[in-house]
Amino acid sequence: MKKTFAILFATTALTVGVGLPAWSAIHDGPRPQASREAVGDASDDGATLLFASDDGRRDRDHGRRFGRGDDDDDHDDDDDDDDDDDDYGYRGGAAGPAPAGTVTPPNNGLFGSGAAPKVKVN
Amino acid sequence: MRTILAALALTTALTLPGIAMARPVTLTTTLKNYGGDGAYLAIYVTDPKGAYAGTLWMAGGKSKYYEHLTDWYRATRGNIAEINGITGASVGAGRKLEITLDLADALFDAGYTLHVDAAVEDMRDSPNEVAVPLTAAGAGQTVKGRRYVASFGYAM
Numbered sequence: 001m002k003k004t005f006a007i008l009f010a011t012t013a014l015t016v017g018v019g020l021p022a023w024s025a026i027h028d029g030p031r032p033q034a035s036r037e038a039v040g041d042a043s044d045d046g047a048t049l050l051f052a053s054d055d056g057r058r059d060r061d062h063g064r065r066f067g068r069g070d071d072d073d074d075h076d077d078d079d080d081d082d083d084d085d086d087d088y089g090y091r092g093g094a095a096g097p098a099p100a101g102t103v104t105p106p107n108n109g110l111f112g113s114g115a116a117p118k119v120k121v122n
Numbered sequence: 123m124r125t126i127l128a129a130l131a132l133t134t135a136l137t138l139p140g141i142a143m144a145r146p147v148t149l150t151t152t153l154k155n156y157g158g159d160g161a162y163l164a165i166y167v168t169d170p171k172g173a174y175a176g177t178l179w180m181a182g183g184k185s186k187y188y189e190h191l192t193d194w195y196r197a198t199r200g201n202i203a204e205i206n207g208i209t210g211a212s213v214g215a216g217r218k219l220e221i222t223l224d225l226a227d228a229l230f231d232a233g234y235t236l237h238v239d240a241a242v243e244d245m246r247d248s249p250n251e252v253a254v255p256l257t258a259a260g261a262g263q264t265v266k267g268r269r270y271v272a273s274f275g276y277a278m
Binding site: 096100102108110111112122 | 203
């Protein structure tokens with residue numbers, strides 16, 4: 001009897017130990033797809049969906065503004081903007097886009113040639 | 123002589139279609155005297171389904187402010203590769219920005235729409251400040267923007 005209980009206990013423990021992670025993996029996979037389908041179905045019905053993600057932050061942005069209070073990305077201790085000139089964000093060629101004339105425009109199908117745009121500000 | 127003429131005819135025939143597939147278009151954006159700093163402007167195109175097709179010009183060089191060009195940023199996730207080689211300085215209040223670029227013929231009268239998003243430091247963001255269909259008939263006409271743009275138009 002003791003032996004039977006021991007075997008039963010062992011198999012139960014083994015099942016829980018191996019089965020739970022596997023069950024979780026199986027049920028985690030399809031969830032995003034299912035959500036997407038649900039979203040698609042609801043959209044088809046013309047329903048308005050409100051997402052609980054941080055996108056809502058952008059959806060409420062009608063009164064948003066940028067300024068010196070924006071995130072200071074330079075990771076130093078001060079709170080100021082260390083790059084006040086409009087130099088295209090170039091800090092040794094770091095994160096900013098390449099200014100017009102320095103590289104060819106992107107190949108996005110909109111431009112008929114690789115010619116640099118001509119710009120005039122009055 | 124005959125060979126030269128034949129070669130000339132051949133190269134002309136090969137070159138002409140390439141030239142005809144694009145045309146120089148001048149986009150003119152005049153800003154209001156809104157009493158603030160230089161405006162960041164994203165000028166971009168959406169396809170007939172309303173999906174983002176690409177950017178034509180970015181006025182303003184600091185990428186950390188691009189999220190304020192709300193619709194453009196949502197479409198591109200602020201991808202810098204979209205605006206390499208087509209970025210210039212922000213545009214001051216009351217100033218006129220003229221950009222001349224070679225635009226593909228296929229964009230005209232095909233359901234594409236030209237958009238302008240605008241943002242100004244310490245002032246309200248203005249996504250979709252301007253939205254105009256790209257048509258041959260629309261060339262030379264101007265429209266008003268919602269907040270910062272006094273007039274916007276394109277000429278061919």
